[in-house]
Amino acid sequence: MSPPNTAQQAASLTTEMHDLSTGRIRRALRAARQIGLLGLVGLARQHGLRKSVGFAAQNIRHVIAHQLAQRWDRKYGVDTAGSIQLDALTIIGPNRQFGNESVCTSPKSFDFMMHSLPDDLARFTFVDIGAGKSRTLLLASRYNFAKIVGVEFAKELVDCAAQNIAAFKADWQACHDLEIVQADATQYRFPETPLVLFFYNPFCKAIFDVVLGNIVTSLKVHPRDCYVIYGSSSHNAIGWAKPAIMRTGRFEEIAAPPMPWFFDAVRGVDYAVFRSK
Numbered sequence: 166m167s168p169p170n171t172a173q174q175a176a177s178l179t180t181e182m183h184d185l186s187t188g189r190i191r192r193a194l195r196a197a198r199q200i201g202l203l204g205l206v207g208l209a210r211q212h213g214l215r216k217s218v219g220f221a222a223q224n225i226r227h228v229i230a231h232q233l234a235q236r237w238d239r240k241y242g243v244d245t246a247g248s249i250q251l252d253a254l255t256i257i258g259p260n261r262q263f264g265n266e267s268v269c270t271s272p273k274s275f276d277f278m279m280h281s282l283p284d285d286l287a288r289f290t291f292v293d294i295g296a297g298k299s300r301t302l303l304l305a306s307r308y309n310f311a312k313i314v315g316v317e318f319a320k321e322l323v324d325c326a327a328q329n330i331a332a333f334k335a336d337w338q339a340c341h342d343l344e345i346v347q348a349d350a351t352q353y354r355f356p357e358t359p360l361v362l363f364f365y366n367p368f369c370k371a372i373f374d375v376v377l378g379n380i381v382t383s384l385k386v387h388p389r390d391c392y393v394i395y396g397s398s399s400h401n402a403i404g405w406a407k408p409a410i411m412r413t414g415r416f417e418e419i420a421a422p423p424m425p426w427f428f429d430a431v432r433g434v435d436y437a438v439f440r441s442k
Contacts, residue, residue, distance in 0.1 A: 295367025
């Protein structure tokens with residue numbers, strides 16, 4: 166009897182999730198047939214040519230990025246692609262309504278953000294808040310972190326991430342100590358080691374403020390080096406996250422170049438990197 170395929174097991178979990186990336190073209194064609202040519206022309210007139218073209222381009226970009234994400238998954242025998250909605254998932258804690266969809270991280274975007282960190286990360290624990298199906302954790306394993314931890318409050322995503330971590334193998338992997346923890350981010354206790362904290366717009370400002378307060382308290386009780394990377398492609402989250410981090414008085418922003426346009430990113434990414442004082 167052949168051993169179970171871990172990637173297939175993870176994929177079977179995804180079929181139980183609400184993934185907006187799957188079947189996007191099919192849904193668009195079905196909607197176009199229902200609306201009809203005249204209806205499409207009417208919508209274009211209603212919203213204007215520029216917005217209509219932008220909407221179409223965004224959906225094409227999403228399809229391309231999803232195809233590239235699936236190709237990456239097949240290469241490494243994992244299941245991390247998709248735009249997973251929280252509505253049907255089993256959530257720990259009371260903050261379901263404040264969470265955002267789980268979207269896999271673009272490898273090129275992630276590596277670009279990592280360029281702002283020191284070359285040697287052997288002292289640091291990498292913590293991804295809102296780890297989803299573990300794509301960011303696997304990408305982070307390219308770097309020589311002491312440990313990599315993902316924090317996720319949805320049980321189905323945690324189960325999928327655990328299977329991905331067990332299955333993942335890459336010649337370039339530098340860190341092999343990866344862990345996924347099911348927890349509400351507001352209740353998570355940060356490791357007492359030097360930290361690199363990664364946020365990709367996992368939740369709304371109210372929850373971020375609580376988590377940020379916990380980070381500041383942890384650094385006061387156990388002073389240590391800490392970097393924060395905050396990325397966002399929606400909800401204008403970087404617009405409120407950056408001032409909130411700076412207002413703590415515990416961090417300074419590191420000058421970082423703007424994110425280029427990458428084909429493997431679903432949307433354009435705004436980001437900022439901070440270092441503890």
